[in-house]
Amino acid sequence: MGQVRMTRKNRPRKDPWPRSHTGPLTWWRDHKRVARETLHFVSARPGTSMLVWLLVGIALALPAGLFLVQINLAGMTTAWEGRPGLSVYFDLGLADAEIAAAAAALLARSEISGVKVTTQDEALREFQTYTGLVNALDLLAENPLPASLRATLAEDASLVDLELVAEFAGRSAGVSEVVVEKTWLQRVTDITRVVSRLGMMLGALFGLGAVLVTATSVRLAIEARLEELRVLKLVGATDRQIRRPYLYFGAFYGLGGGLIAAMLISLCLVIVETPLTHLLGSYGQELKMSGFDPKFLLVLLAVGGILGIAGALLAARQRLTDLEIP
C-alpha cells in the first residue's frame, strides 16, 4: 500500500479539531450537570437504590462495628491497666497484727500504690450483703471466709513487677493464697487482638463485597443506558465523559451505604446499651462508648464513597471497553 503524498492541503494541522469550550469551568460545569442527572436517576428508582444502599451498608457496618468493639476493648484494658493488683488470702484465724504487718510490708514496696485489708468479719458482711444468704451462714459454727487484702499496682509498675510482688506476698507467714488479677486482663487483651484481626479480615472481605455490590449495580445501570452511551460516543463524548456518570453512581451508592452503616451501628448500640451497662456494672465499671463520633461517621462515609467509586470504576472499565462503537 502506497503512502499518501503530503501536500499543503493534507498536511496534519496543529489542532485539526479544535474544542470551543475547555478549561476548569467547563470541567466543573460538566461535573455539576452529571452529578445532578445521576442524583435524579438514583432518586427516581428508590426501590433499587435502597436495596443497594442496604447491601453496601450491611457490608460496611460489620467491620466498622468490630472496629468500634476493638477500640473500646483496647480502651478498657488501658483504663484498667493502671489498677491491676493482687489479692492475698490469709489463713483462717490469723491475728490482726500479722495481717497488718503483711499489709505494711507490701505497702512499703515501690510497685504497690495502695493496700486495702478486709477482715474476716468484713468479708462475711460483704458476702451476706451480695448474696443475701444471711440465715445459711448463721448456721455455721465459725466464719469460713478468710481475711484478705487487695494490693494495687503503682501506675509506673509493669505486669512483671506484679509477678514479683505476688512471689513476695506468697512467702509471707500466714498467707494461704495469692491471686494475681492480671489473668483476665490478659484475656481482654487477647480478645482485643482477636477482634482486631477479625475486624481487619472481615473489613477486607466485606469491603470487597461492597465493591462488588456497587460494581454489579453500576453494571446494571450501564446496561440500562447502553443506547445512550452509544449515542454519546457518536456525538463526541470522551471516555472520561462516558465514565463520569457511573463514578457518581458509585459515589452515591457508597455514601448512601455509609450512612446506612452508621444507622445500623447506632441501632446496635442502642440495643446492647442496657445489657452492656449491666455487665460492666458488675465489674464496677461505667459504660463509656468511645469512637462513635463525627470523625468516625465522616471516615465511614468516605470509605463508603471510595469503595463505591472503586466498584464503579471496575464495572465501567469492564463494560465500556466492549461498546460496539470505538
Place this chain on the structure above:
Amino acid sequence: MGHIEFHQVTKRFDNGHEALKDVTVTFEEGSMTFLTGHSGAGKSTFLKLLMCLDQPSRGQILVNGVNLTQISSRRLAYYRQNLGAVYQDHHLLAHRTVFDNVALPLRVSGMLEKDIARRVRAALSRVGLLPREHLFPGQLSTGEQQRVGIARAVVPRPKILLADEPTGNLDPELSRDIMHLFEQFNQVGTTVIIASHDHDLIESMGWRIVELGNGSIVRDQNNGPGSYDTEK
C-alpha cells in the same frame, strides 16, 4: 477544516464481501457532495468509515491530514465533536425530550446552558419542530424523528456534515428545505457529504455527485461550485 481524502481504501467484511474496493477520492474543504449509487453499492460503508464506526481493511482515510485509522480515542472524540452526522436509524434517545436529544452534542462540548437553549431552539426552528421540543421521540412520526436527527447534526455547527439518506422519510418539499439548510452550512465552510439515491433531488441540487457501484467509484461529476479532485 474539513479536507477529506480516501486513499486506496478497501473494506472487506468477515464473510469475504468487499463493500469498498480500492477507493481513492478527495473532498475539498467547504465542498458539497452527493454520494449516490444503488442499494448495496457501499454508500453507508463509506460514511461509516468516515464516522469511524468501522475500520478499513486497507488504505488510509485522512481528515485534515490526520489518518483516521491511527487515531487515539481522545482525538476521535474531538473529531466527532467537529462532525455532524445524520443516521438512517436516527439514534435518538427514547427517554429524552426532543430538546434534550438535540442538546446532547452541545452538552458534551461543555457549552453553557443558556447558549445551548438558544442554539437548540434555532436548530429546531430550522427543521420546523420548535413546537414539539418537549415531546419524546416515540411521540413523533418517522419523518419528524429524522428532522430531530438533522437538528442534532447541525446544532454544533460542525466542520464536516455527513448524512445517510437524510430525506428518506420526508416529502419532496421538506427534503428540499433540508437540502437548503445543508447548503447554508456549506456556505460558512462546512464540508457536506450526503448519501442518497433520490435521483430527482440529486440532479436538481447541482452539487458534485460521486456515484458508487459495487464498491468502486463509477462516476465523479462536478455540477456546482464545490471543487473536487479524483484519482481513479
